[in-house]
Amino acid sequence: MTGSDQNDSMNVVLDAHGVLVVHGDIDIAGGPVLEAAIEALAADQPVVIDLADVFFIDSSGLRRLLGASRRARLHGAEVTLRNVGAEVARLLQITATTDQFTIESTRASS
Amino acid sequence: MTAGRIDLERRAFAAVPASARAARQFVGDVLRRRSADQALISDYQLVVSELASNVIEHGDGSEMVVVVDSADPQWWAVEVSDGPLVAPFELTPDTWKVADPREFSGRGLGIVRELMDDIVIGVVGGHVSVRCRRHRRPPHLQEALT
Numbered sequence: 001m002t003g004s005d006q007n008d009s010m011n012v013v014l015d016a017h018g019v020l021v022v023h024g025d026i027d028i029a030g031g032p033v034l035e036a037a038i039e040a041l042a043a044d045q046p047v048v049i050d051l052a053d054v055f056f057i058d059s060s061g062l063r064r065l066l067g068a069s070r071r072a073r074l075h076g077a078e079v080t081l082r083n084v085g086a087e088v089a090r091l092l093q094i095t096a097t098t099d100q101f102t103i104e105s106t107r108a109s110s
Numbered sequence: 111m112t113a114g115r116i117d118l119e120r121r122a123f124a125a126v127p128a129s130a131r132a133a134r135q136f137v138g139d140v141l142r143r144r145s146a147d148q149a150l151i152s153d154y155q156l157v158v159s160e161l162a163s164n165v166i167e168h169g170d171g172s173e174m175v176v177v178v179d180s181a182d183p184q185w186w187a188v189e190v191s192d193g194p195l196v197a198p199f200e201l202t203p204d205t206w207k208v209a210d211p212r213e214f215s216g217r218g219l220g221i222v223r224e225l226m227d228d229i230v231i232g233v234v235g236g237h238v239s240v241r242c243r244r245h246r247r248p249p250h251l252q253e254a255l256t
Contacts, residue, residue, distance in 0.1 A: 009131050
């Protein structure tokens with residue numbers, strides 16, 4: 001089953017492969033949208049989040065990703081980040097949280 | 111007085127989540143017009159997003175004011191307030207310090223601390239205002255100028 005959550009500045013689509021594809025900024029406005037999409041997934045399933053179309057994230061967004069990571073680990077699963085751009089990578093580096101995720105792939109900045 | 115200064119731009123936003131993006135856009139536009147490089151603009155946008163989110167989450171819900179000050183050729187400075195700025199945005203050498211971690215904690219503010227050189231937190235008329243600045247040139251070039 002596929003579906004989507006959205007607000008004015010971002011949306012999250014669950015694609016046919018079970019990947020959460022995020023479009024837009026993950027901030028105080030977009031974070032709750034991402035969180036809702038993650039929580040709609042089965043807790044014991046691996047979470048894959050495609051960030052190819054994410055060019056901004058702050059600590060409000062990171063909080064949601066870390067929440068997803070904690071939830072997944074509690075159930076023996078993990079969160080994989082796909083197509084991580086420089087903006088997301090920089091925030092993970094600044095906050096020393098890179099090791100909370102599996103980074104599957106990166107992409108060049110726009 | 112700060113009125114009319116072309117090196118100081120300020121804008122008020124509603125203290126709602128959508129304003130974090132608008133505040134980033136405002137700061138990006140100002141710094142771009144003033145020929146800041148993209149890496150620096152991205153860092154300032156992250157800083158302003160963190161400060162704006164703080165106001166949106168913890169302010170009184172009325173208003174948020176963002177100021178970009180480029181008066182000093184050595185520094186870019188920004189200020190985010192949880193209400194109308196009641197004090198002039200004056201920058202003097204003795205104004206700046208590294209804010210005490212005890213009054214400046216949390217992951218978001220830790221990011222600000224990581225990206226900025228100086229941070230000042232003021233409470234004026236019941237409104238909290240955070241000012242921060244970073245040198246315009248990277249450290250290895252600052253030394254060459256002195």
